[in-house]
Amino acid sequence: MFFSSPRNSIPAHANLFKILECKVLITVNPTLPMAPAIIEATGVRAIEYPGVDDLLDNIYPLYPFTKTFAKARKEPLVVLHTSGTTGFPKPIVWNHDWVASWSDWLAIAPPEGYTNQTALWTSYAGGIFMTLLNAVFNQTPLIYPLAGVPLSTQIVLEALNHIKADSVLLAPPFVEEIGKNPEMLDFLVKNIDVLLYGGGDVSQATGDKISKRLKLSMIIGSTESGAYPAIFPSDKWPSNDWKYFHFHPHAGIELRPHSENRYEAILMRNSDLRNCNRYFPSFHLWMNGKHTIYTPLILLFPIMVIFRTK
Incomplete structure (x- = not known):
């Protein structure tokens, strides 16, 4: 399931739909204002999600999910995207493995x-x-x-x-x-x-x-x-x-000097904390600064040891 921000422009929606090969748009009643324009720009098929009354009043057949975690762990669960402050938003895929490791991290x-x-x-x-x-x-x-x-x-x-x-x-x-x-x-x-x-x-x-x-x-x-x-x-x-945030001491997060009176949160590579480098397994450090990192970087630069986002 891909969740696209309603704040995206129609060209941004269309670009994300094209990258992810989206075929169906799930809408609600009342339909959001941008839905017709997205459908026109992308050619996707629209399906209206049932209302709360329909969901509560009707009985629907079970949808069995029989895959084990081992089989499903690398499959996408949800798709989100970056903010798009430096161009079109880029998709970010969360698979089942990422979600499981994040829950372990917390x-x-x-x-x-x-x-x-x-x-x-x-x-x-x-x-x-x-x-x-x-x-x-x-x-x-x-x-x-x-x-x-x-x-x-x-x-x-x-x-x-x-x-x-x-x-x-x-x-x-x-x-x-x-x-x-x-x-x-x-x-x-x-x-x-x-x-x-x-x-x-x-x-x-x-x-x-x-x-x-x-x-x-x-x-x-x-x-x-x-x-x-x-x-x-x-x-x-x-x-x-x-207004302060006390990081868990074993979460692999460090604050390092960045500039005068400023520090940068850095996610350290740690063999005991898989989630710290779930997206970037080749990185020794993930510099979490002004700009965001998105999934394709690990494909474009698989041997990088450090990636600074400044």
Whole structure:
């Protein structure tokens, strides 16, 4: 299954569909505005996904999946893409092996006196982490917003009036709105345990205000590597350090000097941590800097030892 961002231009959609040889576009009702243009540009066949009522009211035949992990491990599970900031987006394929190794990476036992912060997450790639991988590996029930309705902070709060949730994952603009609205913050303090955010920064003032009353945690990662393993002290939630990310000491991640007062996160090659180099098995280091690395690099440069993304 390929998930293309609705923010892509029609030429970008068409280029990705061509590279991946897509034949079918799954749409929903109401249809997203760009769907007809994508169909016209690519010639793909459109299939409308059943609505929630249809899925709940009808009985569908089972679809057996009989392959063992050994047989399926190299087969694609989902396909995402890079941001496209330097041209057309490039596809990134997650196979079953990558997903399994990523889950192992997050499951590294924490040091004594610490807890795995990543395990708390109902966590582009971030949507897959939350809606598919976290649901499967952590057996986490997920609450989805209504389809076809523009997402807003108020809709999230209204949903919490009808169902209990342990945590909420929001984009930074929604977090900023909560920090400026005392009533919204009061409501969340009474109804959830953790507020998560990812995909951007939250201002210091907003984060300080929220973290004094509610556990606030950010998600860091990339489409290529997955979410990074993090830890926090078991005896106390680090409320004052909400803007800091404590990498798991055994995750193979180092911070090295980059420029004045700046450090670069580097994923080290480690024989005990397959996931650190799942995409780049020939690299000794993966420099995670300004630009992203995508899968074809390992095919174009199979003997590279170091790849710097600056």
